[in-house]
Amino acid sequence: MEGSRESAGGVGAPEGEARFALSAAQRRLAEDARRDGREVLAPLAASGTPGRVNRPLVRALGEHGLLPALFPERVGGSRKADGSALELCVVREALALESTEAETALAMQGLGGYPILQSGTEALVRRWVPGIVRGEVVPAFALSEPEHGSDAAALETRAERDGHGYRLTGEKTWISNAPEADVYLVFARTTPDTGARGVTAFVVPGDARGLTGAPIDLVAPHPLGRLELDGVSVSAGEVLGDVDRGFRVAMRTLDLFRPSVGAFAVGMAQAALDAAIRHAGERRAFDKPLREFQAVSHALAEMATRTEAARLLVYAAAAAYDRGEPSVTRSSAMAKLFATETAQWVVDAAIQIHGAAALERGHLLEHLYREVRAPRIYEGTSEIQREVIARELYR
């Protein structure tokens, strides 16, 4: 990605500027993530196959300490306590400034690892999480189905009792890292006609018999695919959390990850803003630099203001999560909603300032334009976030 100009606040902020309440250690983590992103991860991302799991990239996230920074020591991480949402956001925002592929690979290790850490038995945690933290085991979070995306509680994949275990039958789609993942968190129905209250979470090894899949090609180079479960056998020991209470496992995970999707969006918005400021200073029209036209300077001011507002909402939601505040479902949804919608607007505005050059294949903004669209859909669409916020208002 172009340049490494310091951003106007937060993760990449110059000394002395407002940085919310990031500690010195969190700022160092952001700087390290950004440097690794630029020097190590972006080149690895460039040498991968677009739309496929990039294992050297995932391993490098482990080796360079970025995945360990998100997990506690008991599973091979570098944190004294369990994960911090704020640190997750700091790393995601920093990586988004340098390599969206590295950012997404890191996020998917977290989205797969955290439900096991939060809800798994000691045996499940020991079996899977240390490998995820080292970047050697690639996980996937398999909730969505062809007929049920936003209405996740209506899912139809069946888990039928079979001796001491279960047999899973159904279809999942738009699953990150499928079909190449080493382990899947599969949400399946254990009790019919009970909506969210009859769903159970299972940990399914990627090589389980009866589990097949195929990649899906997306507009952005994101490893994604569909899965077919044809009577896949799992033991009772592979249930995550309580039987019929898997929906809670999913929602708890999303409470943690939604602010960090916002952080990814803020990083992309900042990268677009930085590029637009640079371009407006260099490009001349009608005998003066673009930035001297008020139409451009006011656009830049608006882009910076909205990006900073999104960043503050993201950090506030993450900090609320870390303090265990009861309002976290609402603040997580607000952070994801506002930051992803803002990033889409900022990237689009940056393209307008650049003109046609930004639409050439290979330009940073062409890349961001394709990347910025999906976060308004995955981990709950903007409409679902508004639904969650409204429900919390009425509570």
Ligand code: COS
């Ligand atoms: N934390 C913990 N538990 C939660 C929760 C949360 N944030 N939100 C809901 N739950 C629990 C509820 O407490 C309830 O469990 P109990 O009956 O045991 O109390 C259960 O989950 C069902 O909750 P609810 O009735 O609110 O569920 P709905 O079916 O109405 O759905 C929405 C709620 C729409 C918010 C949910 O389906 C959703 O988030 N959909 C989007 C799915 C999504 O993000 N998909 C992308 C997947 S990842 S790429």
